[in-house]
Amino acid sequence: MSPESRRIARVLLDSPLPQLDRLFDYALPAELGEVDRGVRVRVPLRTAGRVIDGYIVDIDTEDDADRPLSEVESVVSPVPVLPERLHTLARRVADRAAGSASDVLRLVIPKRQVRVEKAWTADASAVVPSVDALAAAAEITGTYDGLDEVLDEGGRAAVEAIPQLSDDVPGWTRLLGATAARMLAAGKSSILVVPDHRDLDRLLAALASLVPAEAIVRHDSRQTNPDRYRAFLRTLEDAPCIVVGNRSAVYAPVRAGLVAIWDDGDSLLGEPLAPYVHARDAALVRRELEGSALLFAGHTRTTEVERLVEIGWLRDVRAARRILPRVLLSTPQEMEQPTAQRMPSSAFLAARNAAAEGPVLIQVSRPGFAPSLVCAECRAPARCAHCGGPLGARHRGAVPVCGWCGRGASSWSCPVCSSTKVRLASSGSERTADELGRAFPGVRVIVADGAHPVERVGGKPALVVATRGAEPLAEGGYRAVVLLDGPRMLQAPDLRIGESCLRWWSNAAALAAPGAPIHLVGVNGAVAKALATWNHSAYARSELESRAPLHMPPTTRVALVQGSVPAVGRALAALDELSLPPDAVLGPVPVDSDDVPPRVRALVRFDYGAGPRVATALRAAVVAEAVSGRRARGRATKSTLSVRLDILDPEL
Structure with a gap:
């Protein structure tokens, strides 16, 4: 470097302000010594008169030493937490979403933990699955036509998972675990993305029997800050690993040979913070940049994935021998019977017979006792006098409580007819359990919802009343599954409510024992037909065809x-x-x-x-x-x- 030249650092500022979403040049003073790309630094921001954090993206020299430049104030940490591949991914994802790269990086780079950083040494050695585990993984992936070819060639596929349990764990967990084990044996890292902590725990349990524990890196918002930072530092190493986590795990800075997303239709995979990028879209951008294998797996098919299959960008991968659940639809005659109420006779008899052998799953739409009340005289919805929120009951005979502000409504009166009496308009999980407990004397009733989380039930007779997505695993699988409140679920004002309902019902059906009856109550039409025939791709195609003339997503x-x-x-x-x-x-x-x-x-x-x-x-x-x-x-x-x-x- 000539006497007239100087070192400069191009810094990405950690700021949400859109006008600062670019690289800024700063002079690197000699007293800082050797500085690596990707390290955290603190730099002055002249327009704001303060010091701000940032990352060095590039280091260069320039001959124009007279150009006025501020100097890098300090190096926060010598660890290069922003490798070039991560910055490129964040920049491309942000540009696609019209957002800031720093907002993307904030999702993946944890806050610095000094003690963890000092104890960390990048010397992890490569680990491989055992011979028996590889044989088991090969058997699992071999049941899907063309899946091994997609993994070996870095291809792209939409995988329809077999809807059944395997050794009392969901079959999809062993499918994703097998693909990751195959990649690990080839010396490549994998990223497995799931919607929530329940899916994460089940996937980790399946991975434990296929790969060594030291190869698994957990990326979870429930982790403590030190554990999360320790896991992030592990992803910076060259040794291959398997990253398992929620939506932000898709940005993990490993050299990924595989990115797999389970159940991409789940709303939890959509990022609620700016720039609001769905994990599916981030995975598509990552695949374009890195050429890794890409899998979208699920029991159902989203319209976004089906569009990619239709244009030939994704390969449709299914099991060589499909095992379909036994889905039964309630007839219109059954639902017209005055004694049917919520559960027709066929579903009631199936639940009673199955409850004598083992657990039975009853899926409902809402938690609580009675989520909504109406006037007993005119049937007008009961609303809170303070905020206008819906009134509900926590148990039979309880004072109505507002679902928004939580105030009690002991002196409520109907604004339409002035009546002071209310009646139950809907049944939540607790009220359903109360009613079934009287209809099934001597049978244990278990409530599983957000307020009463249950991870697993035994194989003894029981009725498990669960809200959608909160269904626990059952030993040996459920002997029968009854899907209630279908018409109410389909009435939600949502463009893709049919797609969502099909996903909720299919995931519940996948928890049934082989050959167990699955009753969908009160629903007919295209969604019910798709569930009964287990032809989810056809339903997704029909949704695409109906949205195309309206120019609605994902057609545009x-x-x-x-x-x-x-x-x-x-x-x-x-x-x-x-x-x-x-x-x-x-x-x-x-x-x-x-x-x-x-x-x-x-x-x-x-x-x-x-x-x-x-x-x-x-x-x-x-x-x-x-x-x-x-x-x-x-x-x-x-x-x-x-x-x-x-x-x-x-x-x-």
Whole structure:
């Protein structure tokens, strides 16, 4: 380096402000010594007059030593926590979602733990599964046509998991575990992403019998900060491992040979924080960058995955010998019987007979005793006088309680007819358990919901009343499954409620013992037919066909633009040069809020090919709004304009 040159660091600032989402040049003073790319640093921010954290993305030299540059103040840690591959992934994901790279990195890089960092040494040695475990893994993957080929060639596939238990664990856990074990034996890392902690614990239990414990890296929000940082440091090492975690695990900085996502239709895989990127979309971007094998596995098929299958981007992988659950639909004649109430005679008899042999699963839509009440005279919904929330009952004869503010309504009166009496309008898990306990004397009744979590039940006779997604595992599988409240579930105001219901019911059916009857009560039509025939891909295709004329996702991408009236107007005007279709923009319409000045929102629909141009234009509008707002107010503030891409359930 010549006397006139100097070292410079290009730093990505850890800031949510959109105008700071770029690399800044800083001079590297000689007293800092050798500095690696990817380390945490603290740098001055002249416009704000303060010091801010950041990451060194690149180090270079320049001959123009006279250019005024601020200096890096200090190196926070010598550990390169931002390798180039992670920065590239975060940058690409943020650009696709019109967001900031620092927001993506905040999901994957934990806060520094000094003690953990000092004790850490990057000397993990490679481990491989045992011969017996590899044989078991090969047997599992071999039951699916073409799966081994996809794994070996780094392909892409949508896998329909066999809906049954295997050694009292869900079969899908052994499927994902087998694919990861195969990759580990080949010296490659894997990332297995699941929706919630219940799925995570079950997958970890399945992996324990297939791979050595030291090869498993858990990525979980329930971990303590030291444990999470220790796990993150392990993913920075070159030794292959298996990362198992929730949605943010998809960004783990391993050199992945496989990324697998289970049940991508679960809403928990959608990131609730900016830039709101679904784990499925992040996995697609990662596969494009790294060329790793990619699997979307599930009992059902989302419309997003089915679209990729239809265009030939994903391979449809199914078991060579399909084992279908025995699904029975209630007939209209049964539901018209006055004695049927919630459970028709066929389902009741099946539950009674099965309860004599082992556990029976009863799936309901809501937790609690009576989630909603109505006026006993005019049937008008009972609402809280303070906030307008729905009133419910915690047990029979209890004082009604508001589901929103929690206030009791001991002196409630109907605003329509002035009656002071209420009646139960719906049955939650506890009320259903109470009713079934009287109908099945001598049979143990177990409630499993958010307030009463149950992970596993034995093989003795019992009735398990569970809300959707909270169903425990049963020893030997459930001897019968009854799916109640189907019509109520389908009435939810959601674009993809049919898709969601099919997923809830299918996941519950997969917990049944082989040959056990599965009764879907009160539902007919396309969703019921898809469950009875176990042809989920056909239902997903029909959903795609119905959404295409309406230009609804996933046939097109949808962006939500929200902010003040002038800001939204300027953002939409920036799209005029992109030659979008005349009906691409819906709105703007007022936002139902008390904000001053008033806010509006609009939807922008566009093809996938126009995605980069639309994302760039909307991001530029957000940055311009933030900069103009800062100049007007004289200080750094959050932008009054917000943009969110890939809305799954667009609604104005």
